[in-house]
Amino acid sequence: MYSREQREAALEAYDRLAHEKQGAVLRVLAGEEAARVAEDLGVTRPAVLNWRRAWSEEGAAAFMGDIAERTPGAAGALPDDPEELKRMVRELRMENDLMREVVELVKKDPGADPSSLTNREKAALIDALRGTYSLSSLTSRLAIPPSSYYYARRAAAAPDRWAEARAALAEEFEAVGGSRGYRYLRMRLAARGIACGERTVRRLMREEGLEVPRLRRPRRWSSYAGEVSDAPPNLVARDFRAGLPNFLWLTDVTEFRLPAPGQPKVYLSPVLDCFDGGLASWSISTSPDAELANSSLARACATLSPGEAPWVHSDRGGHYRWPGWIAICEEHGLTRSMSAKGCSPDNSACEGFFGRLKSEFFHCRDWGGVTAEEFMASLDAWLRYYNEERPKEALGWMSPMEYRRSLGLAA
Structure with a gap:
């Protein structure tokens, strides 16, 4: 059994987190900048914005939802076990840390679901937080088996087999002012002795941000001036092949x-x-x-x-x-x-x-x-x-x- 003092300490920790969230939301609703509130609390701006959105949808109950779902008895009741309370507090903190790393480390939009990331991105998150949280808790929350985490970690550490192709693509793309697509670039790589399939070239271009500008179509100028004279028939019929020059x-x-x-x-x-x-x-x-x-x-x-x-x-x-x-x-x-x-x-x-x-x-x-x-x-x-x-x-x-x-x- 835990002492009354231990139980009260756990309750106080959770209560402090819930009140911290509510207080942050009230400050934002009163007109303060979310970034300023986040800086004062040592959290990310997306976290504060998510709290405000949850408050607008559910009120104060938004911050008690997990407790109510996991605790037997009346909705919103807190468990008697101090360890259960501590676990809930740790999970809340882990959620906040994950949200911060999703934005800062893997450069995703605020509010992105960590479980929807690629295995390589999940492995990067786990490496960043593994000193604070256990591997089992992180892999469980991110829905990635430990074996997949280790594989993604090794793959990220392995040398990039396409490093030479990436550098050559960037040089060739710059040489034509970013105006030629993957077929031309694949030909240029082949001329350098670098063999790449079309799908690989397209993937590498996408990963390196080598995007050919799209043709913008403003309102077309028209030379049509009415029926000036009789029009000859369409002899070509969309067959634009010619076997000889000047045909x-x-x-x-x-x-x-x-x-x-x-x-x-x-x-x-x-x-x-x-x-x-x-x-x-x-x-x-x-x-x-x-x-x-x-x-x-x-x-x-x-x-x-x-x-x-x-x-x-x-x-x-x-x-x-x-x-x-x-x-x-x-x-x-x-x-x-x-x-x-x-x-x-x-x-x-x-x-x-x-x-x-x-x-x-x-x-x-x-x-x-x-x-x-x-x-x-x-x-x-x-x-x-x-x-x-x-x-x-x-x-x-x-x-x-x-x-x-x-x-x-x-x-």
């Missing part, structure tokens, strides 16, 4: 909005060759007028050899239905083809090029303070890089021009 061309216009105040928008009109995805030509301007589209088509036609007369596929924009565009097509024997109105999948290969362009060149850079003239020069340089140097998986990791040279189609 099937695609074109469209896209815009770039510069963040610098007072700078005009910049527009690009490329002519894309479906043989290898290379660019036959392009024009860049601050005006989305007929000259922009006509000049890019005229430059592409200047590269044709005798007897070459490509199909040229576009959307139904007004540029491609005005007399100037039609005259260039007739002069060089080009066959016109058009998408259905408002149907971007009919020209998806060209849209895909715009997506790659904006992901790799535009959205991953800070263009603040850059003038339209400077931007157009940078865009022109990137388009040359795209043709001459940018490797493509579909071409055996060669650029369009390297691919043509390998086939003897270019000098």
